[in-house]
Amino acid sequence: MTESTDRLDSTKLNSVESASTNIADNKVPIAVSSTHQSIDSKTMNHTPKAMYVTSGNSITPKGKLDKMPKMVANGSRAFIWYLLAIMVLILDQWTKWLAQTKLAFNDPVPVIEPFLNWTLAYNYGAAFSFLANAGGWQKWFFSGLAFVMAIFLTVYLIKAPRAAKLLSMGLALMLGGAIGNLIDRLRIGKVVDFIHVHYADVWNYPLFNVADIGVCVGVALIIIDMIFLESKRNK
Incomplete structure (x- = not known):
């Protein structure tokens, strides 16, 4: 009796071990409820789409990133604005040449009475004759200042946003003007002025x-x- 019982227990133990081995080796099919399978399939198919995207080290709402303005620099198109600066420079130097060849120093020539005269004058200083009587060192000071400004404006025109046409136009006009007066200082040590806006003898604006x-x-x-x-560009 005892021997039969031992054989029966041994048979059961072997059956359990065999079943465990088959399950571990995926040899025994596992029934999956069709309902659960359907739910899992729907869940996978309806996974929420990403609402945020990464930009560098930050996270930005996807819709907002799409609306962010793309600032494209002038780059090689800056040559258009350089042409404008060159036009200002040529016009400036040509009119100064005319003033020096056609006008007598400090002798007004009426153009529109009583508001506008052509009057040849020289400015050794900055705007409104600032530091005009400083003794000569101001020539190199203002020349260096104009040179640095010209370099800055030249580089800034390349990096300025292409859409900012008014900004680029302003930079180009400043560049042409800065180089025009710089040439005067380096060539003759002073700036040629000849435009005189006034009202009779009551009011006089500094020559320019x-x-x-x-x-x-x-x-x-x-x-x-x-x-x-x-x-508006940054919105």
């Missing part, structure tokens, strides 16, 4: 030239761009 007009108009355009247009 085409280069000064380019610089002033350029600054005005840049300010207008900064106040009214830059924020």
